Amino acid sequence: MSTSLGTPGTARDIVRTRFTATQRTLHWLMAAAILAMLFIGVGMKSTITPKYLTLVSIHKPLGIAILVLALLRLGVRLRFGTPPLPADLPAPMRLGAVLSHWALYALMIVMPLLGWAMLSAAGYPIRLGAGITLPPILAQDDHLHAVLWSLHSNLAFVFFALILLHLAAGLFHALVRRDGVFEAMAPVSDNSVPGHRTPTAAE
């Protein structure tokens, strides 16, 4: 939760205490979209009524939109980096944050690709609505479809668990440590918060 995906690189990072407006907008927009996707997925799994078709017709285009936004976000992240971490953040928390942020980025890209690949292997047309149909990215293969379906389903649980951990870490920074990490990603700036994210020479 509390650090970047790697070494903050640019000179711009050293003085910045918040993520850029684009990074914050993408973060909160995608958080809402991904949580919706997880619940829509579970809804699809638990109904055999015609609502299934409505849910799938939202799940597919929203999932592909998440893929596009995740790639855009990765580009923005590589270009602008992250604000430096609080100097007193313990090393295990830094490591936990780096690993969990990498995992979240990976899942934001892998989950939609798995959905796309799974439908390709099943031989289904991947219709997104508005006349848009994606080409298959795999040849039809029933065994592969079963493997990809199982991966899509199991990784969804991993994704959910990681998001809960991430949320808990965010609240820990906001309410317990009050170290400015939450404010760095908060949609709006709140100057009344006592914590601050102090850059250090090492970062």
Ligand code: HEM
């Ligand atoms: C689907 C849900 C979410 C996903 C996939 C997600 C993903 C991420 C990722 C990948 C980062 C690293 C940013 C970067 O280095 O570019 C991040 C940072 C952050 N997220 Fe989330 N997030 C989600 C929801 C939330 C929620 C609900 C909170 C509220 C507590 C939150 C709070 C934060 C904070 C405070 C940071 C900044 C961490 C730092 O300064 O290093 N996130 N998030």
Ligand code: HEM
């Ligand atoms: C961030 C992106 C995505 C998330 C978080 C997500 C999540 C989920 C979840 C939680 C389920 C229910 C799992 C289960 O059956 O146990 C599911 C099912 C499904 N997903 Fe996704 N998904 C994503 C992207 C996609 C994409 C892009 C497609 C296709 C283009 C897709 C196609 C499907 C299909 C067809 C099912 C239903 C499988 C069935 O009926 O058994 N998903 N997804």
